[in-house]
Amino acid sequence: MPSKVSKPQGPVKARPVLTETAIARLDRLARGADVFEFGSGGSTLWLAQRAARVVSVEDNPDWHKAVVAGLRRLGTPAEVRLVTTKRIPDAIGDTGLWDVVFVDCWTQEERRRSILLGAQHVRPGGWLVADDYDFPKVADGVNRLRDQGWAVEVIAGTKLHPVRKVTVRTSTAFCHKPEDACS
C-alpha cells in the first residue's frame, strides 16, 4: 500500500524535512558523498545539489513524479526509483556501499527494516541517518546498531510537520559505522 500522504502542493522545495541542526549536520556529511535515501522529497533535491551521487527510493507515485520534476527543473542529477511500500527496504540490495544512508520513508515498519538493511550498505566509517528517532520502530532499529558497536548521536529539536503543518518536537539519529566493521 503506498503511503497515505497528501499530494504535493506545487513545486517541491530543495530542503529536507528535518530540524535546522540536523540539516546543518547532514550538510557536512553529504557534500561530495555517495548518498542512498529511503523516502524522497525536498531532501532529494537538496542532496543532489551537494552529493557526488544520490539514489532515492519512493513509494508514493505523486511524490515520485514531483521529485523527478524538481530535479529536472533544478538541473541536478539523482536517480529516484518508484517501488511498492513493502519493497522500499530491499531497494538498496543491488547498489553496493554508500558513504551516507538516509532513512526517512513514510511507514514505520519500512523505516525499521531500512535501517537494518541500509546499515549493511554503509561503508566502514560511513553514516546512517535516521529521522524520527522518537518513533519506537526507528529507535528499535537504531538501538540494534548501537548494540553492534556503532556510535549514535541523537539531535533533538523542532520542525514543521510536513502534513499537519504544525511545529513538532522530533529527533534525528546520526549513526557512525566503526572503521573496522565488516561491511
Ligand SMILES: C[S@@+](CC[C@H](N)C(=O)[O-])C[C@H]1O[C@@H](n2cnc3c(N)ncnc32)[C@H](O)[C@@H]1O
Ligand atoms: C517524512 S517525508 C520525508 C521525505 C524526504 N526524505 C524529505 O526530507 O524531504 C516521508 C514521505 O512523505 C512524502 N513526502 C515527501 N515530502 C513531503 C512533504 N513535504 N510533505 C508531505 N509528504 C511528503 C513522501 O512519500 C516521503 O517518502
